[in-house]
């Protein structure tokens with residue numbers, strides 16, 4: 413059951429969105445998030461939502477995946493909504509009851525923020541749905557590489573991410589094994605109070621920790637044997653290359669940014 | 680330092696230092712080992728647990744630096760700092776646990792890892808990665824995630840990752856210990872192919888005597904010293920001595936040994952199943 417967890421939820425595919433350069437996709441996602449927060453009218457937000465839905469359609473990812481990514485967010489959405497509705501007291505009141513005042517401004521801000529959060533989630537899940545974790549790590553390393561000048565260990569961070577991605581499935585498998593082994597020895601993981609169940613996890617976590625340290629030691633040795641010596645002078649098998657479609661995507665996005673900012677005045 | 684001896688140790692001593700205790704404790708693990716491995720040789724290194732096999736192997740690729748004595752790998756003095764990368768590139772090492780030596784999330788990226796570290800040009804990396812993967816028969820799996828492969832396949836990917844460096848010597852530290860019989864056969868086949876077709880010098884550490892029997896030469900190490908060094912036939916014919924060191928001999932050798940003790944007339948140097956079958960059928964026909 414643990415094996416079903418996939419980190420980053422990547423859906424391999426050949427759509428235009430999949431084929432965009434991963435660096436460009438990260439930049440576009442960030443631009444899109446700015447777009448959502450710059451927009452201060454329903455028109456502007458509408459343009460943003462059209463943009464991300466359009467990208468979703470192009471990616472050919474099943475629509476229900478989008479709903480799935482939103483589901484865990486429902487409590488946060490409701491919370492944001494309530495907070496905005498009841499605590500913004502500026503604007504004209506539309507409803508008053510004892511000490512509770514709901515204003516038109518409150519309602520509007522609540523709606524804006526909910527749309528923004530929804531857009532944010534759709535945008536960022538589209539990024540992970542269409543980009544393999546390794547391509548993402550690579551892109552992050554390269555986008556952040558200017559920070560090396562101010563001594564940010566960009567290469568090391570990216571290497572750590574790669575190794576984490578590599579070992580997540582291995583460790584999940586191992587956890588499964590340890591759980592079975594402890595269950596076979598009579599460990600009870602499913603019943604009892606929350607505290608009891610938390611305590612039952614200790615005999616699973618300790619062997620897992622011990623074996624992770626051993627793995628870390630082995631891996632470090634294997635890496636040393638293969639001449640690893642940090643990021644200096646390192647080349648890469650896969651070079652990231654931008655294609656014309658990446659520039660087209662940038663231009664289209666710039667157009668949408670313009671529309672968002674001036675949507676109010678154009679409408 | 681003659682050119683056709685690829686690995687050379689002269690009176691090598693090595694100690695591990697335990698810094699946790701106060702004062703630090705030194706334990707000498709290798710007590711003056713001298714060994715000479717020639718170009719193209721296939722050497723099996725035997726010894727019971729804790730006898731110092733892995734420690735010795737790590738001295739040959741400059742992971743462990745000798746306290747005393749000299750170690751040369753492919754003509755480079757292992758005690759010099761500047762020889763570190765030249766040595767590691769020429770003397771590749773494969774470990775026991777296939778899971779703990781694969782770094783990347785995609786097979787071909789992992790094979791490329793050493794070359795990326797060495798700063799090889801991307802086009803050349805591509806060429807060498809493809810070649811190495813084809814050599815071990817894992818080319819079709821180049822885009823796969825390593826954790827979805829079988830143990831034998833993972834171990835072959837690990838070997839490919841070493842081969843991509845174009846090493847002259849490959850040290851394998853119990854590469855088959857965690858594999859099932861078919862995975863073991865896959866890995867052994869790959870090792871023999873490296874030796875025969877690519878003329879790579881091989882040092883194989885193993886606990887499987889059937890694997891050791893396939894080598895050109897067996898070196899037996901006991902408590903940090905070399906106690907036997909000869910061709911497999913002559914090593915395994917000394918059944919009592921092997922047992923006294925705590926080692927086994929191949930099953931067929933043991934069978935013939937026991938039969939001989941019962942007075943059956945069999946030669947001493949039988950180490951493979953085929954030889955055993957032949958000797959036994961000859962014996963039966965004679966009767």
Ligand SMILES: Nc1ncnc2c1ncn2[C@@H]1O[C@H](COP(=O)(O)OP(=O)(O)OP(=O)(O)O)[C@@H](O)[C@H]1O
Pocket residue numbers: 695696708726727728729730731732733734735
């Ligand atoms: N990193 C270390 N620190 C301290 N002592 C060590 C270390 N590695 C090994 N030893 C000790 O050195 C001795 C030789 O270990 P080594 O790993 O070389 O044995 P081995 O022959 O490879 O055994 P095995 O067949 O179990 O792999 C052992 O007694 C071991 O406890």
Ligand SMILES: [Mg+2]
Pocket residue numbers: 732733734852
């Ligand atoms: Mg060992």
